[in-house]
Amino acid sequence: MVEFAFYRDVYGGDSVPEGEFRAYARDASAHLERYKRIYSVTPTAENSEQMALCAMIDALYYFDWVRSGGAAASVSVGSVSSSRAQGVQPDLSPAAQNRELYRCAQLYLDIYRGTERGW
Structure with a gap:
């Protein structure tokens, strides 16, 4: 598991609030352990596993942020409304999330999907 201090100071992350970090780190670690x-899975540098986890944490946080309305094209509260130019909405399907988490892990780790024994 990766610590918040590493995420903030080494990875340079600033998206995930410290109070929510542990839950996202746990989920990212579970995905990496599955891989x-x-x-x-082979690390490519000294801190590559922690860097991969940080990228995955940011991705998980982003998916939750979008699901909670963070990327909404328009919002109305009572008589006040706000809207932005509507662009392409991100794919929030489980398959899209899995692809993105795998892509994040591959930024820092070599992941070989073939058979180890060559059969």
């Missing part, structure tokens, strides 16, 4: 069980 390690089913693929060959």
Whole structure:
């Protein structure tokens, strides 16, 4: 698991609030552990696993932020409304989330999806 201080000071993350970080770190770690069980995962540098976890944490936080209305094109509260130019909304499906988490992990780790024994 990665610590908030590493996320903030080394990775340079500033999206995830410290109070919410642990839950996202736990989820990112679970995804990475799954990759390690089913693929060959090799670090490419000294802190590459922690960097991969930080990228995955940011992605998980982003998906939750969008789901909670953070990227809404328009919002109305009572008689007050606000709208932005509507662009393409991100794909929030589980498959899209899994692709993005895998992509984040691959930024810092070599992940081989073939068979180890070559059969």
